[in-house]
Amino acid sequence: MWNADEIAQLCYTHYGTKLPKQGKPEPNREWTLLAAVVKIQSAANWDFDSPDKRVQVTKEVVSMGTGTKCIGQSKMRKSGDILNDSHAEIIARRSFQRYLLHQLRLAAALKEDSIFIPGTQRGLWKLRPDLFFVFFSSHTPCGDASIIPMLEFEDQPCCPVSRDWVNSPSVVVSGNLEAPKNEGKCEDSDSPVTKKMKLEPEAPAREVASDVTHRQSFDKQESGQISPTVSSSNFTAEGLATVTITAPSGAKVVDVYRTGAKCVPGEAGDSGKPGPEYHQVGLLRVKPGRGDRTCSMSCSDKLARWNVVGCQGALLMHFLEEPIYLSALVIGKCPYSQEVMQRALIGRCRNVSALPKGFGVQELKIQQSDLLFEQSRCAVQAKRTDSPGRFVPCGAAISWSAVSEQPLDVTANGFPQGITKKGINNHQARSRISKVDLFRSFQKLLSSISEDKWPDSLRRQKLETYQEYKEAASAYQEAWSALRRQAFGSWIKNPPDYHQFK
Numbered sequence: 001m002w003n004a005d006e007i008a009q010l011c012y013t014h015y016g017t018k019l020p021k022q023g024k025p026e027p028n029r030e031w032t033l034l035a036a037v038v039k040i041q042s043a044a045n046w047d048f049d050s051p052d053k054r055v056q057v058t059k060e061v062v063s064m065g066t067g068t069k070c071i072g073q074s075k076m077r078k079s080g081d082i083l084n085d086s087h088a089e090i091i092a093r094r095s096f097q098r099y100l101l102h103q104l105r106l107a108a109a110l111k112e113d114s115i116f117i118p119g120t121q122r123g124l125w126k127l128r129p130d131l132f133f134v135f136f137s138s139h140t141p142c143g144d145a146s147i148i149p150m151l152e153f154e155d156q157p158c159c160p161v162s163r164d165w166v167n168s169p170s171v172v173v174s175g176n177l178e179a180p181k182n183e184g185k186c187e188d189s190d191s192p193v194t195k196k197m198k199l200e201p202e203a204p205a206r207e208v209a210s211d212v213t214h215r216q217s218f219d220k221q222e223s224g225q226i227s228p229t230v231s232s233s234n235f236t237a238e239g240l241a242t243v244t245i246t247a248p249s250g251a252k253v254v255d256v257y258r259t260g261a262k263c264v265p266g267e268a269g270d271s272g273k274p275g276p277e278y279h280q281v282g283l284l285r286v287k288p289g290r291g292d293r294t295c296s297m298s299c300s301d302k303l304a305r306w307n308v309v310g311c312q313g314a315l316l317m318h319f320l321e322e323p324i325y326l327s328a329l330v331i332g333k334c335p336y337s338q339e340v341m342q343r344a345l346i347g348r349c350r351n352v353s354a355l356p357k358g359f360g361v362q363e364l365k366i367q368q369s370d371l372l373f374e375q376s377r378c379a380v381q382a383k384r385t386d387s388p389g390r391f392v393p394c395g396a397a398i399s400w401s402a403v404s405e406q407p408l409d410v411t412a413n414g415f416p417q418g419i420t421k422k423g424i425n426n427h428q429a430r431s432r433i434s435k436v437d438l439f440r441s442f443q444k445l446l447s448s449i450s451e452d453k454w455p456d457s458l459r460r461q462k463l464e465t466y467q468e469y470k471e472a473a474s475a476y477q478e479a480w481s482a483l484r485r486q487a488f489g490s491w492i493k494n495p496p497d498y499h500q501f502k
Contacts, residue, residue, distance in 0.1 A: 001055045002040060002134070007330045008369035011036045011136045014061040014400075023066065023396040023410035023417065024375065028387040031377040032394040034138040034332075035092035036064040037099075037311075039115070041131040060402070062099045062133075065091025067397030071414050072292025076494070080435035080466060080501045081424075082414035085296040086397040087287065089137055089303065093311055094433035095401040095409075096133075100312055101441045102403040104319055108449050119321035123455030126321040133311075133324070135303075138332035138373035143261040143285045143298025145344035148337045149276065150255045257335065260288025261298040266490035281340075282348055284490050295492050300344045303329070305488070307362050308349050309479045315442045315469055317476040318457050322358040328365040333372040341366050352486045359479040399433050409433060436501055439466050467499035 015034055025032050043056035067086040076084060083091075106114035107125050116125040140146050253276050263269045267283045285298040297305075310323025317323065329345070349361050372379050381391065396417055399409035409432045410417045419429045430437050446458070463469050471477060484491055 001057050002059060004330045004367040004369040005371055006059065007038055007134055007136050008332050008371040008373075010038060010059055011061060011064070011138075012371065012373060014064060015066075018061075019064065019066070019398050019400055020408060020410070023394075023398040025380065025394040028380065028384050029389055030392055030394040031068075031380045032066045032375055033068055033088035034064070034066050034136075034373050034375070035088035036061050036136045037092055037096045037326075038062070038134045038136060039131055040134060040327075041128075062402040063092050063095035064400040065089070065093075065095055065398065066394070067091050068393040069395060069397065069413075070287045070289060070294045070296045072289070073295050074292050075414065076295065076498065078498050078500065080439065080499070081430045081437075083397070083411055083431050083434055084294070084414065085287065086411065086414065087142065087296075087299050088397075089135075089141055089299045090296075091397050091399050091433070092135070092137075093302075093306070094438070095399045096311060097313055097316065097438060098399075098401040098433055098441065099403060100316055100324065101438070101445060102401070104316070105445050105448060108445065121321065121455070123319065123449075123453055123458075124321040125319055127324060132327040134328045134330060135326045136330045136332070137299075138376055139334045140331055140336055140341065141299035141303055141344075142288060143259055143300030143344070144281055144283065144348070145300040145303075145341050146257065146259045146261075146335075147279050147281050148257050148335055148340055149253045150257065151253055259285065259298075261285035261300075262288070262293070264297075264490045264492055282343065284488060286492065295494065297492060301488070301491070304345050304349055305480075305483065305491075307345060307364050308352060308355070308483050309359065309476060314471075314473040314476045314480075315439065317473040318455055318469070319445075323476075323479075325362050326364060327362075328367065331366070331368045332376070333368070333370055334376065334378065336368050338366065338368075349483065349487045352483055355482055356475045356478045358475070399431065401433075406432060435466065435499075439469075439501070442469070464502050465500050466502070467496055470499065 011034065014036065039058075039060045039062045041058050041060075043058070065088045067088050067090075070085045070087060071082065075082065083094075103115045104125060107116040107118075115128055115131060117128055118124075119126045140148075256276055256279060258278060262285055263280075264284045264286055267285075268280055269283075270279045271277050284301050287294045287296045287298055306326065310317070310325055312320060312324040329341075331341070345366070346361070346364055352361055355361075374380075377393075384391065396410055396412045399411070401407050411431045414431070415424060415429055416431060446454070451459070457472055457474060461472065463472055
């Protein structure tokens, strides 16, 4: 039906052809991260009575995001007009919400090409049964999923790769770099990461903590990478015990890659010990960054949340019979551990129970592609040769949605790129995926539907503020409360006064 490389190639091609030069990294000086949501739809003439027949599907990118930044707590605004979190995964998800709102408008207008069909209750819609969504990210999400152990082998199969790697005959020339087999991850002599290790390909992933199919990691943090000689992690299936010292292959766990994401107040916290006990795994964390501390939770934590309560958020749940879940996650070529991904995104919430009807912990299918994003930190660093100047993450973020009007949105520091301080309070000085703009789109959808066709959740009481509309989505709030109570009790919630705009 589809494979990881097909998804990655589709997203890389979309990035190269649909996204503007504005907002993309400056060549040889900047890098960025990429994420997207891909719609997979079965062909209309597919015969479900012939299971052996190859399924014909169409694959379409419906949202995309780039970015590496988030704002500090002091920059947050109560008007809802700034993007607090501009990591690629979050931009892609908010762009996906914009796409879903557009599709709901099509459904309400009885357009046949909508992804939604009528549900069983008044005013509610559900996803067509012949489609599902795959999430793509060019790198493992920041936070818990990026705490990857390093293994020491008697005969290391990977060695440092020179800058000449990009000129290798085995490199894919379609704009994506594909590492030759048995060669390590992209690295040059200036990189602080100097070891390359991985388990033998035949070693199966198991539920034992140290049995890891893993690849080395540049963690996606703004503040740069920390040498593996001083980094570490508590890596266990249970989440908070000590690293298992020896893998079944005989490889010794010698260290871990640090994540720049900081533990939230109320969590146990990292030990800070040198070696493989620096980190504790399974903890909630906020985004990495320097200076003013952010309130934005790590991408690992947010993806784990979406895997229980859905990607649609509270507002859209008013119109949906069931949450919109991701069926699969594809990670681009980067440092990677299958077991760490499973633990961070699924395992931490696996025992959450007593969820309302339609909600549940999903068995997200997680795969990795062998295709490297050409503007990733790793790929750009390999091509830099002797370029002078600093090597930094791109400060801009790009949002793209498969909508009919103004699909593109380029921001910096949470506002549309190029906006001056004087123009910040103008309604045009807002991202199309900011809280307030998505709320306006929701209100526009609501006003296009006659009140007698509204769902019950919107008919019971008079609602005005963003906060009131969110709280009125009772099933979603019940699911989110259960998740916080049973697994994510230390999750940082913005104070209600940040959601009082109308």
